Amino acid sequence: xxxxxxxxxxRAGARRATLATVAxxxxxxxxxxxxxxxxxxxxxxxxxxxxxxxxxRQVAREVGYVPNAQAAALRRQRTGMVGVIMARMTDxxxxxxxxxxxxxxxxxxxxxxxxxxxDDDETRARCVDLLMAHGVDALIHGDALADGSSLQxxxxxxxxxxxxxxxxxxxxxxxxxxxGGGRQAAEHLLALGHREVGVLAGLPYAGNAIERxxxxxxxxxxxxxxxxxxxxxxxTFDSAGGRTGADRxxxxxxxxxxxxxxxxxxxIGALGSLRDxxxxxxxxxxxVGFNDxxxxxxxxxxLTTVRSPMREIGERSVALLLAVMEGEPGEVVRFPTExxxxxxxxxxxxxxxxR
Amino acid sequence: xxxxxxxxxxRAGARRATLATVAxxxxxxxxxxxxxxxxxxxxxxxxxxxxxxxxxRQVAREVGYVPNAQAAALRRQRTGMVGVIMARMTDxxxxxxxxxxxxxxxxxxxxxxxxxxxDDDETRARCVDLLMAHGVDALIHGDALADGSSLQxxxxxxxxxxxxxxxxxxxxxxxxxxxGGGRQAAEHLLALGHREVGVLAGLPYAGNAIERxxxxxxxxxxxxxxxxxxxxxxxTFDSAGGRTGADRxxxxxxxxxxxxxxxxxxxIGALGSLRDxxxxxxxxxxxVGFNDxxxxxxxxxxLTTVRSPMREIGERSVALLLAVMEGEPGEVVRFPTExxxxxxxxxxxxxxxxR
DNA sequence: ACGTTATAGCCAAAGGATTGCACAACCCGC
DNA sequence: GCGGGTTGTGCAATCCTTTGGCTATAACGT
Numbered sequence: 001x002x003x004x005x006x007x008x009x010x011r012a013g014a015r016r017a018t019l020a021t022v023a024x025x026x027x028x029x030x031x032x033x034x035x036x037x038x039x040x041x042x043x044x045x046x047x048x049x050x051x052x053x054x055x056x057r058q059v060a061r062e063v064g065y066v067p068n069a070q071a072a073a074l075r076r077q078r079t080g081m082v083g084v085i086m087a088r089m090t091d092x093x094x095x096x097x098x099x100x101x102x103x104x105x106x107x108x109x110x111x112x113x114x115x116x117x118x119d120d121d122e123t124r125a126r127c128v129d130l131l132m133a134h135g136v137d138a139l140i141h142g143d144a145l146a147d148g149s150s151l152q153x154x155x156x157x158x159x160x161x162x163x164x165x166x167x168x169x170x171x172x173x174x175x176x177x178x179x180g181g182g183r184q185a186a187e188h189l190l191a192l193g194h195r196e197v198g199v200l201a202g203l204p205y206a207g208n209a210i211e212r213x214x215x216x217x218x219x220x221x222x223x224x225x226x227x228x229x230x231x232x233x234x235x236t237f238d239s240a241g242g243r244t245g246a247d248r249x250x251x252x253x254x255x256x257x258x259x260x261x262x263x264x265x266x267x268i269g270a271l272g273s274l275r276d277x278x279x280x281x282x283x284x285x286x287x288v289g290f291n292d293x294x295x296x297x298x299x300x301x302x303l304t305t306v307r308s309p310m311r312e313i314g315e316r317s318v319a320l321l322l323a324v325m326e327g328e329p330g331e332v333v334r335f336p337t338e339x340x341x342x343x344x345x346x347x348x349x350x351x352x353x354x355r
Numbered sequence: 356x357x358x359x360x361x362x363x364x365x366r367a368g369a370r371r372a373t374l375a376t377v378a379x380x381x382x383x384x385x386x387x388x389x390x391x392x393x394x395x396x397x398x399x400x401x402x403x404x405x406x407x408x409x410x411x412r413q414v415a416r417e418v419g420y421v422p423n424a425q426a427a428a429l430r431r432q433r434t435g436m437v438g439v440i441m442a443r444m445t446d447x448x449x450x451x452x453x454x455x456x457x458x459x460x461x462x463x464x465x466x467x468x469x470x471x472x473x474d475d476d477e478t479r480a481r482c483v484d485l486l487m488a489h490g491v492d493a494l495i496h497g498d499a500l501a502d503g504s505s506l507q508x509x510x511x512x513x514x515x516x517x518x519x520x521x522x523x524x525x526x527x528x529x530x531x532x533x534x535g536g537g538r539q540a541a542e543h544l545l546a547l548g549h550r551e552v553g554v555l556a557g558l559p560y561a562g563n564a565i566e567r568x569x570x571x572x573x574x575x576x577x578x579x580x581x582x583x584x585x586x587x588x589x590x591t592f593d594s595a596g597g598r599t600g601a602d603r604x605x606x607x608x609x610x611x612x613x614x615x616x617x618x619x620x621x622x623i624g625a626l627g628s629l630r631d632x633x634x635x636x637x638x639x640x641x642x643v644g645f646n647d648x649x650x651x652x653x654x655x656x657x658l659t660t661v662r663s664p665m666r667e668i669g670e671r672s673v674a675l676l677l678a679v680m681e682g683e684p685g686e687v688v689r690f691p692t693e694x695x696x697x698x699x700x701x702x703x704x705x706x707x708x709x710r
Numbered sequence: 711a712c713g714t715t716a717t718a719g720c721c722a723a724a725g726g727a728t729t730g731c732a733c734a735a736c737c738c739g740c
Numbered sequence: 741g742c743g744g745g746t747t748g749t750g751c752a753a754t755c756c757t758t759t760g761g762c763t764a765t766a767a768c769g770t
Binding site for chain 1: 468469628653
């Protein structure tokens with residue numbers, strides 16, 4: 001295993017150029033090179049002569065010098081990376097929030113190091129450890145447990161962090177106003193005359209799902225039409241979960257006339273279930289989703305849903321994190337949601353449907 | 356700025372425990388601690404006594420020692436991280452592939468460091484630099500330009516890399532058999548009697564889009580019904596792109612009777628366009644997508660599409676990367692696709708449609 | 711012409727983990 | 741009881757950058 005034999009092209013095996021390489025070639029000391037390349041315009045006015053600076057930059061470019069972030073991180077005690085934990089990237093909601101996070105972080109000179117926790121406790125814990133090992137300066141936690149149980153270790157570690165998408169207790173977090181969104185969905189269905197409704201309630205330990213369900217159910221209860229407990233079924237957030245849940249709710253003889261899904265993907269799964277049973281969304285059974293993901297409006301029967309500003313939520317979480325890193329107190333931020341009425345909802349059919 | 360003032364709980368300001376901390380407390384030398392904690396079961400069998408090992412592990416646990424990956428990476432010349440560049444995570448295809456990558460990488464003890472390039476040249480280049488700076492051991496490139504122009508720098512750098520999702524020339528890559536998939540879509544539509552078809556062709560510089568379009572068009576040409584060039588419109592891969600493209604194709608007086616979209620999202624966008632024009636998918640206009648993302652089968656009119664094993668592609672790319680890192684030659688892998696016929700395709704209507 | 715002050719650049723010490731080498735103690739056999 | 745072979749540990753160099761301290765030179769004022 002002598003030669004490195006990777007890229008066929010260049011000087012394979014020749015290790016990356018370091019400060020020393022540049023210093024030698026340019027005829028300066030590494031410290032000078034470092035200062036030039038870092039543009040240390042800071043206090044001591046430790047600037048190099050412009051001649052030196054130019055020469056050094058020239059050489060650096062020639063040898064393709066890329067600073068070793070590891071070494072730099074070791075010396076200054078910061079990596080410029082923030083860790084991001086998400087349940088899974090194929091959840092469009094998570095992905096969109098993440099895009100917001102990445103963009104905002106980049107704007108402030110931070111890299112993001114993402115990991116998928118798969119909503120699994122052990123993996124979640126391992127993520128935190130790994131991210132800490134890689135020296136992230138802070139953490140954005142996208143899949144906290146509603147009871148905050150996963151966060152105590154984190155808090156003890158002293159690593160600054162904020163929650164996003166799923167809140168938990170008083171921990172600093174940025175989410176949609178999930179409860180309010182649930183209420184909006186409920187009010188809409190109530191206004192359409194629906195009385196017997198079901199909820200595809202999402203994961204029972206996810207703060208956002210809980211709040212959405214709560215807002216929805218309490219609104220129906222206040223209107224004098226409490227949601228039957230057996231009509232609130234836990235699901236995953238994806239379409240498969242929505243489908244299974246809807247199957248269960250609709251196959252029962254006295255199915256509900258409307259469904260509220262705590263995610264658009266689950267709502268689409270419910271649409272699949274409806275279709276299989278020959279039911280038409282918006283006419284036979286109404287369906288309301290959550291988030292308003294981009295395809296919602298393009299469906300052949302466009303989805304009524306509660307819009308949440310996902311990307312903004314991601315961006316805001318970075319701002320909040322930065323504040324927390326500065327030692328500021330850290331707040332609980334909730335973005336208002338907006339009901340988007342399309343065609344999967346319609347007036348309630350006669351109290352008892354056939355079939 | 357004396358106290359650190361982050362986590363309120365624990366010993367804030369107390370820096371992370373290091374090897375030295377553990378060594379002192381356990382009464383051993385840091386080198387011994389290092390060996391124990393790394394389980395250096397390697398060749399020299401220079402193991403520590405089990406007494407020492409136990410004590411050391413005990414102490415490490417007590418003080419919550421987390422190794423500093425930066426420092427370790429500096430010393431051994433590897434970080435255990437592979438960089439991943441994707442156009443954007445909200446593209447479900449990219450996200451799914453990434454999930455495969457992450458999982459497979461983790462299985463082999465690697466972390467992934469993802470970045471979104473937004474399909475922008477400058478950003479793409481910056482991603483590579485940043486990933487190199489962070490010392491990734493290798494790179495998985497998910498948004499190569501078809502002409503390979505973005506890859507020469509990379510090749511020169513000597514960093515091992517493979518392409519995924521979008522191939523380019525003879526560079527090692529893992530993709531679906533995009534051309535074959537395009538053919539399958541075409542054969543299906545031909546069999547249904549469609550002669551006048553349009554293509555939502557994706558980004559003109561993306562290898563996968565190009566190949567899918569090519570496979571499709573060549574099959575129609577071979578059948579004696581070449582696709583009119585003005586009916587092949589470039590689009591983005593998302594639903595907005597598909598919608599705009601379909602609007603353009605269908606608004607022309609003599610619209611095609613079928614559309615092939617190089618992504619499911621674009622296909623769904625096309626469905627939106629159809630709906631707006633009062634056209635029924637599968638009856639008035641047939642639509643074929645690509646990838647078979649999970650919701651495809653749950654749509655109210657389920658989507659006919661060409662299935663590609665996205666997650667597997669991601670996983671395989673890691674395997675290939677590992678091989679390349681070992682100095683093996685690096686191949687071009689293409690996974691076969693499978694046509695999934697659902698309900699957005701049907702027999703071609705009379706040669707000229709009304710309206 | 712000499713003292714004073716910038717300026718440009720070098721020196722060397724971290725920072726935390728890994729690892730080849732050296733060393734001491736111990737075991738065994740004869 | 742001593743040589744040869746293990747075995748468990750310690751020593752110290754090394755990876756690359758950053759940065760406070762320091763020196764030498766140049767510039768400037770009177």
